[in-house]
Amino acid sequence: MAVTALALSTTATAAAAAPSPAWPRGVDVSSWQHQNGASIDWNAVKAAGNSFAVVKATEGTTYVNPHYAADRAGAQAAGLVIGSYHYARPALPISTAVDQARHFLATIGNVNAPGMLAPVLDLETTGGLNPTDLTAWTQAFLHEVESQTGRTPILYTFRSFWTDKIANTPSFAKYPLWFAIYNSNADPGWLPGGWQKWLIWQYDSSGAVSGIPGKADVNAFCCSAADLASSADGTRDEIAARYAAEPLLHISLGAPARAEGPAGGGGRWQPYANGLMFWSVETGARALFGPIAQKYLAYGGSNGSLRRPLEDISWTTAPDGLQAVFEGGWIYWHPALGAFVVHGEILNKYLALGGSASWLGMPTSDEYDVPGGRESAFQNGKLRWTAATNQVTEIHNTPVAAPAP
Template identity: 60%
Template sequence: MAVSGAAVPIADQSAQTIPAEWPRGIDISSWQHPAGAQIDWNAVRSAGVTFAIVKATEGMTYTNPYFALDRLRALQTGLVVGAYHYARPVLPITTAVEQADRFLATTGLTRSNGHLAPILDLEADGSLSADQLTAWTRAFLEEIETRTGRTPILYTYRSFWTDTMKNTTSFSRYPLWFAIYNGSSSSGSLPGGWQKWAMWQFTSSGSVPGITGNVDMNAVCCGVDALAASADGRISEIDRRYGSDSRVRSALGTAIRDEEPAGGGGRWRQFEQGLLFWSVATGVHEAHGGIGAKYLNLGGSNSFLGRPTSDEVDAETTGSRQSVFQGGRIYWSAATDAHEVHGAILNHYLSLGGAGSDLGLPISDEYPVGGGHQSAFQYGWLRWDADSGTVAVTRP
């Protein structure tokens, strides 16, 4: 999307030191409609603004009455558009999912070009503890990613994150919209383990033709290509991986169903010979062949294995393969077929050398025995004792 050559009039003149090639944008709410005043979106676009983020909802009861029309008219004038939800955290944690679903009911899934990913505005704690607020935020964001297939954006500011959120690094994988009004050409150091920001809200006192009163101003790092990439909701992360990786295409074949939400969060798609799973936490990984079939048979991401955290790779012994999941591993060879190993038994197995140990490959899934659980291997057994919590090796 081309950037107009006209400069955006900004009341905070020190912010003019931000590199000129960084796209400038605004974020608005009903405050930009005093006494019902309308926004002249053509004037906004002519002033050099390239994107507009509109407040959609707040908590469980408020919907911005100007949201739908503002977003539509901004889009019609050629602006990239985005929508945000102002979080009102409250217990129980399930209210996060309810707020996320209400937000999406207002905005739609934004799976089209010209729309930024959904945004969570987090600056109220609802008297929740840091741990509770972390759990609430995670539930909201994971509901958004599961429903839309897009990685949501998180808006916050430094003192809220360092003090209220106790500077948790749990969300550094989400794109950051960072608010700091320091009058500089740089936002400075970031909290929460973030190494970079996606958007920077650098002033709340911007002045833009077509808008009555002050308006928040933002920049996208670090050019129009970055803005265009962020605003393309047509291609999912699963699509990108499949389209860019010839090895994956060869292993999986053609898609046989549409992408859809996965149990435990994220998205998945089934192909002729396997699966692709995605979540923000785990990335995109495949499971195919015997391992993929075993995984589906166990329940896929709804099972104790959760989502895959690796593609299928060689195991430690010749001719064997393995895939790593959140809750365990599946091993396969032509001689032994596919079997899972998880929990304490897996930890002990790996400490011995895994498939490269003298136990060899698993020849059974884990199964219950008196007082615990056991897994059988080519050359022995590993048994977990419930009373002691220990794992013992038995060899023939």
């Protein structure tokens, strides 16, 4: 894993770092540790003080490490926490990311078990993609993994790659970071991409590890044996955990209607008798119930234009009203009016005016076509978007004249 990082990183040195002895140690291996048919003595690796091992599983859409299954089984039998990584080969179209993720998941099998770290994406080459496309490619890969497994994938990279090749994007700061930097310090130093902490530090690419022929990548885990055990708990289900921890959700959502499954756009969802819960790395676990949940599903759920929910349902400033925020718009509900979607430039204008606290009041319609644009109706007026100008116009309701005496 470290070969490319060592070649490209301007900060890499041959000197081994000295991380805290309290941090659990581990190794990552690939076919490079099996030169001339050599095998790894995983019991010796364990006896040398290592607590975890991450094994290369796949690369691109076809390659499978021929030693993957044996190394994973050997490390697990020796009592090590195990993990698996995929070496990314970014390419256009972006859908190749999903193809690679599926190849990876088909190879590693079930990861929802004790003693298993989340799947890892090893990102250290661009495949010629520019930062925007590379960001989209990486998101597509990670979303597919989290949708299929319910786990938060780990992202491996190094500083110069992140700052130079993917424009130091902060888009992945919610994903655990496996950071490669080989220095003589007691910590990795500053982190790129908006990350505030690291999960694993690959601090040496040429370590001597008992049981592994030749050189090996050595790592530290942040920051205790308890943290390692928690990260390796593949049985944790974020949706089920929240539902179990909050009894009020049992009232608002009702009982589970069927099993949890993958959701569009990256994430998982669980239907209940009166609503749903949605989880993704970027949004966390969100609860929707009643007419707002019904409206969301009618719009296609996370596969539709609203995409993923960003917040739980909350009260509006209008008495008895409720609202929910999504990536692609908002849903408002009032018992006297019903549930309606507001989105796009009309939503931006509505929120700028004060939303449900504005002179417009609550929505009374979904957006609909009008000549030259789109329009949404509210209690006290309308907002009309004109395609030719991309402007939104406020329209006050015309008062009804009193009948002549």
